[in-house]
Amino acid sequence: MAPYVLAAAVGALIVFLYVVVLNHRRCGNLPPSPPSVPLLGHLHLIGRLAHRSLHDLHLRYGGGHGLLLLQLGRRRTLVVCTAAAATDMFKNHDLAFASRPHSVGADKLMYGCDNVSFAPYGESWRRGKKIAVVHLLSPRRVESFAPVRAAEVAALVARTRLAAAEAAGEGVELRGLLYGYANAVVTRATAGAAGATAERLKQLMAKSSGFVAGFEPEDVLPDAPARFVRWVTGIDRRLDDIVRAWDTFLSEIIAAHEEKVGDVAEEDEDFLDVLLRLRRDGAEGLELTDNRIKAIVKVIFVRTQKCSLFKFRFSRNLCFSLFSSTVFDSCVSELWQDVIMAATETSSDTLEWTMAELVANPRVMAKLQDEIARAAAARDGQLAESDLNKMGYLRAVLKEVLRLHPPAPLLVPHESTAPAVVQGYEIPAKTVLFVNVWAIGRDPAVWNAPEEFRPERFMVASGGGGAAVDFRGTDYQLIPFSAGRRICPGISFALPVLELALAGLLRHFDWELPAGVRPGDLDMGEAPGLTTPRRVPLILVPKCKVLPQPALQQ
């Protein structure tokens, strides 16, 4: 028998005994749970759209308190499924659940998790988040990127015009256009340049996110067999190659930025300039080592490209064949494919969903175009970023899109560091937390006609019941950016990027479905995984509008 087969068999036996014991150690007043099987726990119950599987499991087994407890391989996992349970969680137990589960891939790729997103709760995370909130994503800094956004929206409109001319009345696939736009804004804000840097970044992103976020051997196997699987399948070797490629890329950008020290006025700084200045000034308590700067810059690149890097992947095939190394191999390559899919970013996913919902709801599209045209007319045909504040319907449309299609439908997994009593149930420490914001956005206890796309629910003038509901983490029925300590610090960066692109696309073009496709025929399914890009890329026919003014200065 080959030594690795023997080692795998021994590993399997250890795991089997371990999980059998673990499965039978259910004690205390725990939340409801479906029946489990040895080793897998409940993994086999999770389909390719995990948020939907978890929602169905909750409806079937969950009871009235909005919680479900699952054993996903080695990880005990609490799922929050309703707005009421989310309220209890974020109001009363945010601190206990503010950490992150450990990921070997994230650890290697993120300089020992010396960043914000992947860091466990503690001093290092607190310092990183402070840098992000106070120095990089503050209102003043976000405002300073207004010219970048204006230029990139103009470029998006120009590229769409070109695509429309080339398509000559046929459909245009929007995904590439939207991805290019968001990628350019982010690369310019982070590193001051787009072009070749953006292209290199796109390639690195595509290579790395599966490693950070994939289903790791450690999720199911004890440490020693997991290390063995890593070695046999070559996961670690490939990971090391990617780590080196990232490091070279980041070192080069840092070196280029250091060369131009003193040439850049504070208001023109990109994120990297800010971090290097803080280091030069010896900003108190920030300890900006090279690796820390690289980790922060990387996480911002990655976050803005695809905010939910923890792209846990639950595949039934994987679950049923855990001990076959070829399965781990195919899992990795599957993840690679997934990553290429996943390389579409949060902002472009959201823009694509918005365009799909608008074309499926022509009444909403017309009303929004009217609002945008009126805002432009009030300014002699020009549109400025400050006009966004006056476009209440545009904001309502975005809220409705993020309610139905949150880009991270289970947020990013948290982990508890202390026992907690949630909704009357005892939750032990070291429990992973998924908050099913996709299900919460459809919770019939808080939303009327939850499956309908109805932005008016957020409008005071339309008597919408959700008029006062915001999505910045205070109203727990709408938390696409999360809430509490781990809330996304990039909301103010993301909103103008999304709203300006929509204003530009809807002001300059009318949008139609390709000939023969009716709004009801539009495929509104999601691609498998724990993020929710559209299953089918959106193809629409842009019709250039004749505007009262020759050019839009935005």
Ligand code: HEM
């Ligand atoms: C539509 C756009 C976006 C959405 C829906 C979104 C959503 C999220 C979500 C759900 C989380 C996880 C929160 C949790 O763990 O509970 C998160 C974390 C984070 N986001 Fe975003 N995000 C977006 C854009 C951005 C942008 C543009 C940036 C930066 C420029 C950013 C930076 C971050 C960072 C640094 C974290 C980690 C926070 C922490 O762990 O403390 N995000 N985001």
